[in-house]
Amino acid sequence: MTRTTQQATALIVDDEPDIRELLDITLSRMGIAVQTASDLVSARDILAKAPPQLCLTDMSLPDGNGIDLVAWIQQTCPQTPVAVITAYGSMETAIEALKAGAFDFVSKPVELPRLRELIESALRLPDEEPDNDPTSEPSLLLGESDGIRRLRAQTRKVARSQAPVFISGESGSGKELVARMIHLQGPRRDAPFVAVNCGAIPSELMESEFFGHRKGSFTGATDHKAGLFQQADGGTLFLDEIADLPLAMQVKLLRAIQEKSVRPVGGEKEIPVDIRILSATHRSLAEQVQIGSFRQDLFYRINVIELAVPPLRERPDDIALLARHILERLARDYECEPVSLSDAARRQLQQHTFPGNVRELENILERAFTLCEDDRIDVDDLQMGDTPAVPKPGPQPVINTGTSAEHEAPSGNSVPPIPEDGELDLEHYLETVERQAIEKALEATKWNRTAAARKLGISFRALRYKLKKLGLD
Template identity: 40%
Template sequence: MQAVKERIGKVARSMAPVHIHGESGTGKELVARALHANSQRAGGPLVAVNCGAIPENLLEAEFFGAKKGSYTGATHDRAGFFQAAKGGTLFLDEIGDLPLAMQTKLLRAIQERSVRPLGATQEEVVDVRLVSATHRDLAQEVEQGRFRQDLYYRLNVIEVRIPPLRERREDLPALIEALLARLARDSGFEHVEASPAFMAAVLRRPFPGNVRELENLLHRAMALSEDGILRPEYIDDAGSLAHASAAPAPYSAADHAPNHTPTGTAPLAAPVAAPAAMPAAPAVVTPVAIPAVAPAPPVVEPPPPAPAPPPASFHTGAAPWMQYQAQFAMPSLGLPTGSGAAPAPAPNASAAPAAHASSASAGGATVEPLPSDLQAWLDEQERAVLIRALQAARYNRTAAAAMLGLNLRQIRYRIERLNIPTEPDTRA
C-alpha cells in the first residue's frame, strides 16, 4: 500500500486522467479523494458518479445536463455532472458499466472538452479532471467488444492498481486501528480496543470482501461488545462469504425417518422402555393371508354423446382454408353453417372458384376445390359476414360492429373496401 501512496503523490499534481483498478471493497473512491485533495484542484468540487446506478435513458441528461422542455418533466434548466465538477474533479466509478452508446458521447466530451446539454443547440466548455475506476479488466472488455478501445486509451493515461487485502496483510493492524477510531467516533463509544486473540482471529481470515468486509466485521464486534474490548467470539461467521458458500449436507432418507435423531443433536426425551409383558418381535414377519373378497361389479357409464356431424362443406381431411370457412358460421346472425343459401355474390366474384362442384365421397361428405384466388375468396366470405351482420342489426353499423367484435372505424373501412351497401335494398 505504500507504493500506492507514493504513486498518488506523484500523479496528483498532473492533469492527466487517472484510472483506478481494484476489486470491490478495496477503497477506490478513497484513492480518488486522495488524488483530488493533493492536486491543484483541491479547492474545486469533487463529483463522484456511480455509472452503474444510473438508468440508461437518463445517462445523457445526468452527464451533460438538460434544457427546459427537453423532455417530459424538465421544468427548468439543470446542470449535468460535467458542469457541476467545473474547476474540480469528476470521478466516474464503475466506468465499465457504461453502455457503448454513452461511451461514444463521453469520448467526444473528453476530446473536445465541451458538452452539449440535452435540448441545446450550442456546446458548453467544461474544465474538469477525469478520474475513473472499475473492478473489471478493461483490456479484456475491449477485446470482447464491450468497451471502446479509443475511450480506454483516453481514460487509462495513468493507472493506479489497488491490491486486494489478502495481498497486503501487513496493513491490517493499521487499518483496524483507523477503522476502530472512526467507528467509535461515529457510534459514540468512548473506548474500543481489540484484544490480541481478536487480532489473531482477524489476521487468519481471507477477506474476499476486502476493506468493506473488514469494516463490517469490526462494526458487528463493537455492537456485540459490552465493555469495549473486542474478543474473537464476537466474530460472527454468518456474514462471511466462505461460510455462506459452504455446501449443505447431502439429503438422506434416514434423516427424515420418524424416529431419527440428527447427528450431534440430543434427543428431546429419553426413550420409553417397553413393558416386560410385551413379547419380543419375531425375527421374520410372515404376511397374513387376507381372505379373497369378490370384486364389486364395474360401474357402467353411459357412452359419451356422439360428436355433431361436420357441415356438408367440411371434411376432416380438408385443407386449412376449408376449416377457416367453417369458423365463419354464426347462427346468432343467421349466417350459413355450411348448408343452405349461398351468400350474395361480390362484385369481384368472377375471381372466385369457377364452380363449387362437389363430388360425393365414400362417406357422403363433399369437398370443395381449392380457390384459384385466395384473396378474392376471403373477400367474398368477409363480405357475406358483414352483410348478414348489417341485416341482423337493421343496418346499424355500431351494433353490427359490436356483434363482430370490431369498432366503428374498422367496420367502416371494411364496408368501403368491399363496396357493401349501408342501406337496405328497397327496390321491388
C-alpha cells in the same frame, strides 16, 4: 507552499520566434518572469542552472522533441511542471506526452483562455512534495505495507499532472479513496470532487445526468439542470465502474472528454468545462475491449496512467492499523467509548482472506462494535464463522403476520403487518420493528438509556449505536 503568479518564473521552448513572442507577452501580462529557448540544448542549460516554476515546450524542436524534454525534466527537476504544445488534433501525441510525465497539453493554434487556465492550474501546485501533506488526508490510505507505500507515492506523483488516471482494483479495495487522494493533493483540491457510480444510473437518464438538460427538453424536465460535468467544473470527475457504461454513452463521453465541452439535452450550444477525469472499475478493461463491450479509443483516452490498488489479503500486516482507525471512527460517529481488539480477534482478522476487502473489514468491525462487552472485541464478537451467532438473550419483538390472532403483538407494541403476498422492503420493515422496540423500552424506563439497554438485552454501546443510526439520539 503554492506557486503564485507574483513570484512565478517560466521557460518557453519553441523554435518559432513568433510563437515565443506571443507566449512571452501572454505570460508577462500574468506577472510571470519569462525566459525563452529555441532548442533542447539551450532549454536544458536554463533548467539546470535555475529550474523555473513552469515550462511550456513545443513538440517539434530542431534537435529533438518535446517528449524528450519532458523525460529529462522528470529526471532532473521533477518539481517543474511542463506542458506540451501539440499540433491540432494530435491526440495520440498528447497522450504520449502525458504518459511521459507532462502536466498537461495545449493544441495549436493556441487558445489564450485555455493557455491561461493551464498556467493558473500549474501555478497552484505545491512547490515541494512532502511525505505528509496535511491537505492530502493521509488517513484515506492507511498502511505501512510495501504496496500501500508505493500507492501513496504514486498518488502524490500523478496528482501533479492533469493526465486521466484509471484506478484498477477489486470491489471494496478503496478505489474512490485513491481518487480523492489524487484530487486533494493536486491543484484542483479547492474545487469540487464529484464521484458517480456509472452502473447506478438508468441508461435512459445517463445523458441528462452527465451533461444536464434544458427546461422542457423531455417529459419531466421542469427546469434547467446542470449535469455532472458542469458540477465538477474546475475540479475532478470520478467515474466509478466505468465499464458499466453502455456503448452509446461511451461515444458521447469520449467526445466530451476530448472536446472539453458538453451539450445539455435540448441545448443548442456547447458549454466548455474544465475537469480532470479519474475512472475506476473492478473489471479488466482490456478484456472488455477485447470482447467488444468497451470502446478501444475511450480505453486509451482514460487509461493514460493506471494505478492498481492492492487487495487487503495481500497486506495482512495493515489490518491491525486499519481496524484501530475504523474503531476510533465508529466511536466518534456514535459518541461511544472506544473499543479495542483482543489478540485472538486480531489474529483471526489477519488470517481472513477478505474477499470484500476493506469494505468487508468495516462491516465486520461495525457489527462487532455493537456486540462486544467491556470495551473489547473478542473472536465471538466478530461473527466470522460459518455458523450464525446465537443472539444474546433478551426480549424479542413479536412479529404480526396478519394471518391469525395468536400471532398478534401485545397491545401497545404493534408492528407493521407483513403483506399477504409476502412482498415487502425487509430492511425498512426490520428498522421499523427495531425503532418501535427501542422507543417502547425508553418510554418504559423514562429514557434511562442504561436501563433501556438492559431491558432490550443489548449493551449500552449497542443502544447508543442504534439510537444514532435511527436518528433517535
